[in-house]
Amino acid sequence: MKNYIVSIPNSIINSQAFIQIQQINEETLEYGLKLLEKDIKTIIETRDEILVSSGRVEFGGGIITKIISNFCDSPYILQDNYVETINDLIETFYYYKNETMEEISDDELIELMKEYFDNRCQGDLELLRYKYLDKIAHNIKYGVSDYLNVNGDEE
Template sequence: MDFQLSSLLKPSALADADTARELLALNEETQEYGLELTQEDALALAETRRIALEASGRVEFGTPVIEKIIRTFSRSRYLYQYDYAPVLHELLEAFFQLKNETEDRFSDDDLIDFLFDCFEYRYRGSLEMFRGREIEQLRGILLFGAEDEENEDGEDPDDE
C-alpha cells in the first residue's frame, strides 16, 4: 500500500460539504448587512476554496481565511446580495494568488485587511482589481508601497 502524507493534507470534495456548513453558519452574522449565502452558494465557495488551495499548493486547516473574508467584506458599502457570492469567489482566488506572489510576507489578516481597504476605498467596489494586470499592481503596492513606476507628471522617476 502506497501511503503519502500529502494526499491526506489535500482538501477533498468530501470536505466541501463541511466547509459549506461552516459558511452557512455565518449567515447569522451577515444577515444584518442584508447578505446571505444559499446552500448552493456555500457549496460553490467551498469548491472554489478547494481549487484555489490546490492551485496555489497550499494547505489550510479549517476555514479561517474564507470566514475572515466573509466577516470583513460583509460590512462593505459596495457589496449587495446579488453580487455577494461572485465577489467572495474573486476574493478567495485573489487572496491565495497574492499570498503566494508575496511569498507569505504578510499575515492572512493583514492581507485580507489590505484587500478590503483596496476594495472599499481605492477601487470603490470594483472587481477589476482582482483580475489580470491589477493583481500585479496590488502585489507591487503590498511589496513596495508604490502604485506604479511613474510620478504625477507621467515621467519615470529613474529618468531624472
C-alpha cells in the same frame, strides 16, 4: 526516522468549512447578505479549485469566513453579486498570498484588500488586483521597504 503522511478526507474538511460558512450567515444578515446551501457549496468548490491550481493547502473554511466577515459590510457587495464577489475575493487572496511570497499575514492581506476595495477601488476587483495588489507584490519581490507605497515613488 519514518515519514508519515496524514491524509484527511476532503469531505471532512469541506464539511467543517460548510458549517463555519453557514454560521457566518448570522453576521452577514445584518447587511442583507445570506448564503444558501448551494451558494456555500459553490464557494467551497471554488476554494478547492483555487487551492489545487495555486498549490496551496487549507484546513477548514478559515480564509473564506475571514473574507466574508471582513467584506460583508462593504457598500459594493449586494445579495445579487455576493457569491461571485466572494469567489473572486478568495481567488484574489490566494493568488496574492503566493505573489507576496508569504511576507504578508493572512489577516493583513485581507485587511489591505478590504481597504483598497472599499475606498480606492470602489468595488472594482480588476483595479484592486492589477493596480494595488500587483504593486504591493512587486514592492515585496524587489525589496522595497515601504511595500505599501502603491503610488510609484520607489526608494
